Amino acid sequence: MAYSALPATEAFMPVCYRNLAFAPSERRYSDRSSLLKLCLNLLPTCGPCPVRARCIYQVRPRPSKFDGVAGGRIWFGGDVIATVDGADDRELPLPLNARDICGTSRGIDEHYTRGERYCDDCRALKNSGTEPVQLQLTASTLTTEG
Numbered sequence: 390m391a392y393s394a395l396p397a398t399e400a401f402m403p404v405c406y407r408n409l410a411f412a413p414s415e416r417r418y419s420d421r422s423s424l425l426k427l428c429l430n431l432l433p434t435c436g437p438c439p440v441r442a443r444c445i446y447q448v449r450p451r452p453s454k455f456d457g458v459a460g461g462r463i464w465f466g467g468d469v470i471a472t473v474d475g476a477d478d479r480e481l482p483l484p485l486n487a488r489d490i491c492g493t494s495r496g497i498d499e500h501y502t503r504g505e506r507y508c509d510d511c512r513a514l515k516n517s518g519t520e521p522v523q524l525q526l527t528a529s530t531l532t533t534e535g
């Protein structure tokens with residue numbers, strides 16, 4: 390699928406401009422890992438790019454089920470499968486709605502895969518660097534007395 394991430398000004402031209410390798414032909418990959426292999430060497434191009442957020446806004450990779458490189462991420466079927474070093478999730482759109490898994494590591498993973506910003510609960514967990522304590526069912530808790 391062809392796309393163009395238009396330059397922000399007449400003076401600025403992203404390195405990827407008109408480079409169709411950023412949205413490769415479906416003939417060149419067959420699955421997630423072959424697309425990843427195809428695009429991984431292009432991803433660092435987005436590292437210093439000052440228009441990552443604008444690029445994501447224009448390409449709309451999630452709703453358009455985009456395959457390729459846009460906004461510092463590699464997307465496959467609209468899912469994020471790799472992110473360039475130094476990218477910030479605030480470049481991404483807000484989540485559409487809260488989920489029951491928010492505030493857990495699964496919630497963090499879901500935001501990442503969907504290419505959306507972390508909600509407050511997930512961001513707090515991510516910044517704390519700790520996982521919430523999970524209640525473990527052990528033999529003693531399963532044993533009933535009497």
Ligand code: SF4
Nearest residue numbers: 403405435438444460
């Ligand atoms: S973020 Fe990446 S794909 Fe988007 S314009 Fe910049 S270099 Fe191109």
Ligand SMILES: [Zn+2]
Nearest residue numbers: 491496508511
């Ligand atoms: Zn969340």
